[in-house]
Amino acid sequence: xxxxxxxxxxxxxxxxxxxxxxxxxxxxxxxxxxxxxxxxxxxxxxxxxxxxxxxxxxxxxxxxxxxxxxxxxxxxxxxxxxxxxxxxxxxxxxxxxxxxxxxxxxxxxxxxxxxxxxxxxxxxxxxxxxxxxxxxxxxxxxxxxxxxxxxxxxxxxxxxxxxxxxxxxxxxxxxxxxxxxxxxxxxxxxxxxxxxxxxxxxxxxxxxxxxxxxxxxxxxxxxxxxxxxxxxxxxxxxxxxxxxxxxxxxxxxxxxxxxxxxxxxxxxxxxxxxxxxxxxxxxxxxxxxxxxxxxxxxxxxxxxxxxxxxxxxxxxxxxxxxxxxxxxxxxxxxxxxxxxxxxxxxxxxxxxxxxxxxxxxxxxxxxxxxxxxxxxxxxxxxxxxxxxxxxxxxxxxxxxxxxxxxxxxxxxxxxxxxxxxxxxxxxxxxxxxxxxxxxxxxxxxxxxxxxxxxxxxxxxxxxxxxxxxxxxxxxxxxxxxxxxxxxxxxxxxxxxxxxxxxxxxxxxxxxxxxxxxxxxxxxxxxxxxxxxxxxxxxxxxxxxxxxxxxxxxxxxxxxxxxxxxxxxxxxxxxxxxxxxxxxxxxxxxxxxxxxxxxxxxxxxxxxxxxxxxxxxxxxxxxxxxxxxxxxxxxxxxxxxxxxxxxxxxxxxxxxxxxxxxxxxxxxxxxxxxxxxxxxxxxxxxxxxxxxxxxxxxxxxxxxxxxxxxxxxxxxxxxxxxxxxxxxxxxxxxxxxxxxxxxxxxxxxxxxxxxxxxxxxxxxxxxxxxxxxxxxxxxxxxxxxxxxx
Numbered sequence: 001x002x003x004x005x006x007x008x009x010x011x012x013x014x015x016x017x018x019x020x021x022x023x024x025x026x027x028x029x030x031x032x033x034x035x036x037x038x039x040x041x042x043x044x045x046x047x048x049x050x051x052x053x054x055x056x057x058x059x060x061x062x063x064x065x066x067x068x069x070x071x072x073x074x075x076x077x078x079x080x081x082x083x084x085x086x087x088x089x090x091x092x093x094x095x096x097x098x099x100x101x102x103x104x105x106x107x108x109x110x111x112x113x114x115x116x117x118x119x120x121x122x123x124x125x126x127x128x129x130x131x132x133x134x135x136x137x138x139x140x141x142x143x144x145x146x147x148x149x150x151x152x153x154x155x156x157x158x159x160x161x162x163x164x165x166x167x168x169x170x171x172x173x174x175x176x177x178x179x180x181x182x183x184x185x186x187x188x189x190x191x192x193x194x195x196x197x198x199x200x201x202x203x204x205x206x207x208x209x210x211x212x213x214x215x216x217x218x219x220x221x222x223x224x225x226x227x228x229x230x231x232x233x234x235x236x237x238x239x240x241x242x243x244x245x246x247x248x249x250x251x252x253x254x255x256x257x258x259x260x261x262x263x264x265x266x267x268x269x270x271x272x273x274x275x276x277x278x279x280x281x282x283x284x285x286x287x288x289x290x291x292x293x294x295x296x297x298x299x300x301x302x303x304x305x306x307x308x309x310x311x312x313x314x315x316x317x318x319x320x321x322x323x324x325x326x327x328x329x330x331x332x333x334x335x336x337x338x339x340x341x342x343x344x345x346x347x348x349x350x351x352x353x354x355x356x357x358x359x360x361x362x363x364x365x366x367x368x369x370x371x372x373x374x375x376x377x378x379x380x381x382x383x384x385x386x387x388x389x390x391x392x393x394x395x396x397x398x399x400x401x402x403x404x405x406x407x408x409x410x411x412x413x414x415x416x417x418x419x420x421x422x423x424x425x426x427x428x429x430x431x432x433x434x435x436x437x438x439x440x441x442x443x444x445x446x447x448x449x450x451x452x453x454x455x456x457x458x459x460x461x462x463x464x465x466x467x468x469x470x471x472x473x474x475x476x477x478x479x480x481x482x483x484x485x486x487x488x489x490x491x492x493x494x495x496x497x498x499x500x501x502x503x504x505x506x507x508x509x510x511x512x513x514x515x516x517x518x519x520x521x522x523x524x525x526x527x528x529x530x531x532x533x534x535x536x537x538x539x540x541x542x543x544x545x546x547x548x549x550x551x552x553x554x555x556x557x558x559x560x561x562x563x564x565x566x567x568x569x570x571x572x573x574x575x576x577x578x579x580x581x582x583x584x585x586x587x588x589x590x591x592x593x594x595x596x597x598x599x600x601x602x603x604x605x606x607x608x609x610x611x612x613x614x615x616x617x618x619x620x621x622x623x624x625x626x627x628x629x630x631x632x633x634x635x636x637x638x639x640x641x642x643x644x645x646x647x648x649x650x651x652x653x654x655x656x657x658x659x660x661x662x663x664x665x666x667x668x669x670x671x672x673x674x675x676x677x678x679x680x681x682x683x684x685x686x687x688x689x690x691x692x693x694x695x696x697x698x699x700x701x702x703x704x705x706x707x708x709x710x711x712x713x714x715x716x717x718x719x720x721x722x723x724x725x726x727x728x729x730x731x732x733x734x735x736x737x738x739x740x741x742x743x744x745x746x747x748x749x750x751x752x753x754x755x756x757x758x759x760x761x762x763x764x765x766x767x768x769x770x771x772x773x774x775x776x777x778x779x780x781x782x783x784x785x786x787x788x
Contacts (some may be wrong), residue, residue: 011593014488016539019144021492022532027323027500030283032325033504035210035268036233036295038287045160048294050287053153056082057282061145067175068134068665068708069110069735075132075519080113082751086155088115088170092464095189097181098175098688101697105678107688107714108707110182113172114192117155117164125167125197125311126301128154129259131176131253136735137759138278139750141285142268144268147202148172157298169197173252178707183252187259188688197310198223198262198304202252202293205512207279208286209270211293212236212508215253216246217262221314221331227264227491228320228327230303231296233296238458239505245457262312266296266320269511273402276754279579285625310452319461323500332457334462339453342446342464345471350439351753352478358435367432367440370424371530375444377420378518378526382413385565386515393569394603395580398753401516404578409519409566410510412561417522419557421529426553436538439474441530444497448527462501466531469492474534495532502528519631527707539604576748582608583753587762588633588742589621590641595634596620600627600755621764623670623700623729635741641714641763642730652676653720654769659713661763664732667709669716673704673726678704679717687715700729726769 036052061080083090088199093112098105109305111130116602130147134140151170157575158164168321169192187193199217213236216223220241228234244265253265268289274280288311320329332577359367389409390397403409429437476490481611506528513520574580582605588595596619597611612630617629640661648655660667674695681687695701707713720726737743745750752759 001208009243009483009595011538012528015535016501018488018495018535019737020537022495022499022535025671026503028324029322029500029504031508032233033210033322035208035286035288036292038291038593042199043753045359046292047063048150048153048158049297050156050291050294052151052156053290053294053680054151054282054285054287056149057141057285060132061134061139061141061149061282063139063142063359064735065134066134066665066707066735067110067133067178067181072133076111076174079132079152082152083113083115083155083170085649086159087115088155089466091117093186093190094685095185096682096685096688097179097185097769098182098690099181099184100678100692101179101693101703103674103690103692104705105392105675106179106181106575106701106707107680108175108178108181109685110174110185110708112174112182112186114186114190114191115155115172116192117158119166119168119305121161122166123307125169125195126164126304126309127169127197127199127200127203127263127562128297129171129199129256130172130202131173131182131252133174133177133182134280135276137276137752137754139281139282140280140291141276141282142204142207143275143279144176144612146202146204146290147293148287150202150290150297153294153299154301156323158301158305158378164288166305166307166309168301168305174191175654175707176252178720180250180255181458181707183255187255188397191257191739193259195540196260198309199253199256199261199264200304201251201256201265202297202298203251203265205267205269206272206399207270207273207274207284208289209268209290209298209511212240213264213266213267215265216241216317216573217257218316219316221316221318222312223262223264224318224320224329226303226307227300228329231293233295233300234327235292235322235377238317238319239321240455240508241463242452242458246697263761266293266351267639268293269508270589272511272514273399273404273578275402277579277581278751311580317458319458320459321501335409335453335457335460339449339460339464342449342468342471345468345475345492346439346442346446348398349442349471349474351433352475353439357476357646359433359439360436363432363436367428367436368443370428371441371444373527374417374420374424375523375526377423378417380520381420382518382522384520385409385416389565394712395605397602398581398583399514400754401514401518403515403567403572404574405572406510406515408571409515410518412564412568413515413518413522413562415557417525417562419554419561421492422536422557423554425533429540434533436534438537441533444530445527445733446471453748454463462505463527466498467495467711468494468499469497469533491534495535496526498531509661518737532560579677579749580605580751582746582750583755583758584608584611584737585757585762586643586737587620587764588623588634588639590763590765591621591640592634594619597632597634599630599733601630605750606628610744621729622673622727622766624731624762624764626699633770637761639732639734639761639763640664642732642765644728644730644765644767646769647715647724652721652723653717654718654720654723655715657713658709658730660709660732662711664709664734664763666705666707666733668733669704670700670714670731671704671718672727673702673720673722673728674699675702675704675718677719677722680706680714682710682714683712720769723769726767727766729764729766730764734763737757737761
């Protein structure tokens with residue numbers, strides 16, 4: 001509609017100016033959403049210093065520290081010592097944590113570090129939480145060492161000033177990586193958990209980027225108000241809260257808020273290709289991300305530490321987001337009015353365009369219905385691009401879509417989204433008309449605004465606000481009597497709003513989900529494209545007055561995308577700084593005294609092929625294989641291996657004593673029948689039970705894990721329907737493949753894959769659970785059969 005405002009020579013100039021304005025908004029939004037500059041160790045004592053925090057990281061986060069490992073014990077002792085030196089009341093809570101999932105029960109012996117700084121006149125408790133364990137594949141300098149180091153530096157800065165009014169409790173939890181085991185034990189057993197309070201939880205899914213507030217408890221209005229007013233650089237928006245509530249992922253935040261805490265969850269997510277790898281190291285940690293974490297932590301600790309916590313409860317959520325560096329918030333009571341207003345404004349624009357004879361109702365309906373084509377097409381093209389990339393470079397499959405240098409591929413996704421948009425718009429503009437297509441396209445963001453208002457209110461702004469302002473701008477452009485440039489400015493209200501919101505959303509989904517789910521980002525970019533159709537029209541001739549270029553323009557975009565893919569393949573190679581992932585494990589069957597190397601890589605590289613050469617999964621122990629595996633012969637080692645004996649039987653309930661053998665850190669029991677419940681106890685820690693529903697995918701239907709198993713073993717009770725015919729394979733797991741003769745460490749440019757059974761020595765024994773007596777039994781033979 002705005003194309004008719006200008007004559008032909010000035011139309012291109014107007015279009016170029018509009019595109020430059022949108023590009024400036026996108027760039028400025030990205031710049032204002034960046035992280036903070038780190039402060040040196042010489043910073044004033046009352047401020048947070050990333051350099052001072054890094055000094056603590058060097059003491060405990062240089063090697064992997066999974067639950068139950070010697071490095072975990074060393075980290076625990078160092079961290080507890082630092083909190084005691086800061087004057088806190090410190091205890092180490094030793095317990096057994098538990099978690100269940102489909103067909104799976106996970107237990108672990110955890111050592112939570114709990115430090116308490118009493119308040120001067122408490123109205124409640126502020127709980128600051130992060131986990132000090134790491135994944136077994138890497139030192140976890142970011143996940144979650146940076147947050148733990150920030151806690152120590154925050155306490156130091158707090159102690160440098162006047163004492164807080166409220167109690168400050170620091171929870172450095174154990175066993176988060178294996179299923180939030182430490183937080184679960186804290187919630188179930190610790191008196192401080194029963195008191196409740198305000199929670200600040202800190203995480204990482206990358207090694208750089210701003211510290212994002214990505215999750216809150218329900219009724220977050222006053223929490224968000226505190227966040228916006230207290231922290232020096234608030235980042236994040238309420239759409240992240242809604243998205244995370246829909247995902248199956250969880251952190252320590254989940255069990256703690258279920259126990260009654262209200263709170264906020266923070267993480268940085270950029271350079272996620274290093275997440276859960278050996279390169280989640282101090283060298284790769286962005287100091288600005290640590291500074292952002294810590295500055296926010298300190299500011300919130302002070303604000304909440306001196307607040308009347310009794311006034312924090314609210315009865316509603318708020319929408320919050322950043323626009324050109326300014327944080328905007330409004331009550332969820334405005335979500336429906338804004339969503340409905342957007343829909344009515346689009347309807348009003350359609351009515352006005354019909355009255356002005358710019359469109360007809362049938363053409364409008366066809367335009368709105370056909371706009372699904374660029375939306376679905378962009379998502380399909382992005383997912384197809386990922387399949388092509390994996391076919392060309394199979395090593396990408398092990399990266400899970402989180403590539404080291406994805407920028408060229410991300411640009412290709414953006415270009416393909418543009419191709420899908422133009423491939424729909426150009427052929428139809430002659431038949432349906434630019435006005436019908438532009439107005440019909442707005443039906444989709446307006447509709448999504450209404451849909452989100454119903455199911456994800458905090459995300460409705462992403463769609464309702466651009467649709468509302470696009471429609472109001474279009475109405476103004478048609479109705480006002482002013483210069484063409486003034487009407488263009490009015491029409492730009494919606495596209496500028498969309499440029500502030502949607503590209504940043506696409507960038508966050510790229511960072512968080514990777515190219516393997518690039519269709520999500522492509523869909524967001526296509527929605528952005530729908531809002532800028534009037535600007536695209538400025539570059540096109542009046543329908544019927546010149547060549548439409550209906551095929552040439554989209555084809556040009558496809559060629560550009562192919563060029564970007566080629567550039568991406570050249571740039572995104574693997575080297576020592578950005579390594580390729582590869583999976584390898586050692587598996588020995590203690591019953592048959594045979595051993596194999598095992599890899600889940602679809603296309604093993606040269607180093608991995610030294611160990612695996614075929615697909616002889618049938619030679620592996622019963623119940624071990626999960627998915628398609630490559631195998632190769634391996635030397636037999638001296639290892640005790642796991643032992644399982646029946647302590648008691650009562651119909652479907654079987655009580656077992658399980659040991660993992662000398663040096664083993666964990667044990668896994670796989671059972672060829674479904675189980676309905678599991679209980680574990682370890683020494684003086686008592687017992688903990690979890691229900692188990694469903695079946696484990698890709699292997700035997702039930703699995704029980706115990707992480708950090710003590711040398712004397714544990715008691716595990718399982719409820720197994722038809723237990724008389726059940727078979728059980730016990731897998732004792734030990735870190736460090738270097739104990740296997742002939743193993744050579746990975747060369748530079750290779751790192752361990754994030755698959756949980758990688759880089760483990762797994763020693764197995766298989767048992768048949770026949771009708772056993774109620775007294776402890778020894779296996780009657782090497783086959784491990786438990787008999788009467």
